[in-house]
Structure formats: C-alpha cells, structure tokens
Amino acid sequence: MESQILENLLEVKGLNVYYKDFQALKAVSITFYKDRVHAIMGPSGCGKSTLIRCFNRMHELTPGNRAEGQILLNGENILEMDPILVRRNTGMVFQRPNPFPTMSIYDNVIAGYKLNGIRLSKSESDKIVEESLNKAALWGEVKDKLHRRGTFLSGGQQQRLCIARALALYPAVLLLDEPTSALDPKATSHIEELIVELKKNVSIILVTHNIAQAGRVSDFTAFMYLGELIEYGTTEKLFTVPQDKRTEEYLSGKFG
Ligand SMILES: Nc1ncnc2c1ncn2[C@@H]1O[C@H](COP(=O)(O)OP(=O)(O)O)[C@@H](O)[C@H]1O
Numbered sequence: 001m002e003s004q005i006l007e008n009l010l011e012v013k014g015l016n017v018y019y020k021d022f023q024a025l026k027a028v029s030i031t032f033y034k035d036r037v038h039a040i041m042g043p044s045g046c047g048k049s050t051l052i053r054c055f056n057r058m059h060e061l062t063p064g065n066r067a068e069g070q071i072l073l074n075g076e077n078i079l080e081m082d083p084i085l086v087r088r089n090t091g092m093v094f095q096r097p098n099p100f101p102t103m104s105i106y107d108n109v110i111a112g113y114k115l116n117g118i119r120l121s122k123s124e125s126d127k128i129v130e131e132s133l134n135k136a137a138l139w140g141e142v143k144d145k146l147h148r149r150g151t152f153l154s155g156g157q158q159q160r161l162c163i164a165r166a167l168a169l170y171p172a173v174l175l176l177d178e179p180t181s182a183l184d185p186k187a188t189s190h191i192e193e194l195i196v197e198l199k200k201n202v203s204i205i206l207v208t209h210n211i212a213q214a215g216r217v218s219d220f221t222a223f224m225y226l227g228e229l230i231e232y233g234t235t236e237k238l239f240t241v242p243q244d245k246r247t248e249e250y251l252s253g254k255f256g
C-alpha cells in the first residue's frame with residue numbers, strides 16, 4: 001500500500017498528437033508522480049512510444065508532426081519550453097542498447113554534457129561517471145575498463161550503460177521504451193531490479209508490452225488502446241479489479 005504522500009511530477013492534460021493528418025493520441029490526460037515507477041502498456045501501435053517521445057520533445061523533430069495540449073513538468077509546459085532544457089530533464093532509453101560506438105564507456109556516460117556544451121573538470125566528470133555507473137549497477141563490472149569501447153559490453157551491460165548515460169544529467173524523469181525487449185531473461189531481470197532500485201532517486205515511466213513486467217516493477221499502470229488512455233491506476237488495482245472491459249481482455253491475453 002502507498003504510505004507516503006504522492007507528489008505530482010508530470011501532468012499531461014488533453015494531449016492530442018499527430019503525424020501529419022493521422023491522430024496517434026487522442027485527448028490523453030495522465031499524471032505521473034515523483035519517485036514512482038509507472039508502466040504504460042497496451043498492444044503494438046496504441047501510442048506508447050508516441051506519448052513518451054512527446055515528453056522529451058522528440059516527436060516534433062519530424063516536420064509535420066504536432067503535439068497539442070499540456071505536459072506540465074513541475075508546473076511548466078514542456079511543449080513551450082526550450083527543447084534542450086527539456087531533454088536535460090528527461091533521460092530516454094530505447095529498445096535496442098545504443099551506446100555511441102566510437103566512444104569509451106567513460107565518454108558514453110558523460111556524452112550528454114559534451115552534447116550540451118557543458119564543460120566539466122576532470123574531478124567532476126570522474127565523480128559523475130562513477131556515481132552514474134553505480135546507480136546503473138554497472139560500476140563493479142566496468143571500473144577497470146572505463147576507457148574501452150562501450151560496444152564491447154554484453155547487451156544487458158550496454159543497456160545499463162545507456163541508463164547510466166541518461167542518469168548522468170540528473171533528470172527528473174527517466175523514460176524507458178521497452179528497455180528489455182532485446183535482452184535475455186537474466187539481463188531482463190537485472191534491469192527490472194535496477195528499475196525498482198532507481199525510483200528512490202528518479203521518477204520512471206516504463207513502456208512495456210510485457211504485462212508481467214508491468215506487474216513486477218510498477219507502482220502505477222496505464223493501459224492504452226488505439227491512441228486513447230483507457231485506464232490508469234495503482235498497479236495493484238488495475239491488475240486485480242480492472243474497470244474497463246478492454247483492460248480486462250488485454251490482461252487476460254485476449255489481444256495484443
Ligand atoms: N513516424 C510515423 N509516421 C506516421 N505514423 C506513425 C509514425 N510513428 C508511429 N506512427 C503511428 O502512430 C501510432 C502509434 O505508434 P507508436 O507510438 O509507435 O505505438 P506503440 O509504441 O504503442 O507500439 C501507430 O498507429 C503508428 O502506426
């Protein structure tokens with residue numbers, strides 16, 4: 001049961017999102033909380049990636065794409081903020097681990113600073129690298145090979161490196177888009193344990209089409225279908241007493 005008070009972090013209000021003429025999200029309103037894990041699940045094509053790509057202003061990178069409505073981060077509308085500032089506050093990790101192939105493990109972790117033109121002293125960057133790799137549960141495995149390329153690591157380690165890279169900028173929210181779908185079961189459970197550990201410091205939004213994963217790691221779960229948010233609530237309640245028939249059908253494996 002929730003014992004601590006919930007603090008709103010990201011409030012989405014009436015979000016309509018388009019790829020040219022095609023409306024991919026329809027009037028989505030949802031609130032994410034500080035220091036909690038939120039799962040977004042639903043069948044392929046329902047709009048999960050589109051939703052979280054609006055949170056870091058990636059959606060509008062393609063000409064013709066539009067997002068209308070409000071996405072309030074600590075009360076300020078992300079859709080009206082400087083995209084660079086938004087991306088510093090929202091770390092993103094994708095399905096396939098994508099460390100920068102020509103960079104060392106060390107340089108991968110602090111890549112966000114370089115891309116943002118932020119200079120760090122050697123001691124500052126050493127500290128951020130160690131701290132971020134520690135948070136991503138990778139430090140012990142790589143501390144003696146920080147100057148080797150990140151691409152030498154296993155898939156699961158590469159994904160934790162990408163999590164470290166996202167955490168290095170101290171984001172308010174970590175966006176994970178099916179982060180384990182390219183990983184084996186052992187690497188997957190390692191990442192799942194990490195997600196639960198990380199929520200002490202960062203709010204997490206985890207897109208997954210793995211129902212069991214949503215059940216294992218999230219405090220709140222959203223179910224989306226055909227661009228709409230069908231149902232949202234505590235994971236416990238949504239899994240045990242779904243209010244909408246479509247949620248119930250999805251949970252019982254009838255579609256998706
Ligand atoms: N670049 C794009 N151009 C046009 N339509 C897109 C594009 N990307 C996604 N879509 C459409 O938007 C809808 C939502 O896609 P997406 O957010 O990727 O779903 P999910 O992540 O839940 O699988 C789908 O109907 C998909 O076909």
Ligand SMILES: [Mg+2]
Pocket residue numbers: 048049050
């Ligand atoms: Mg997707």
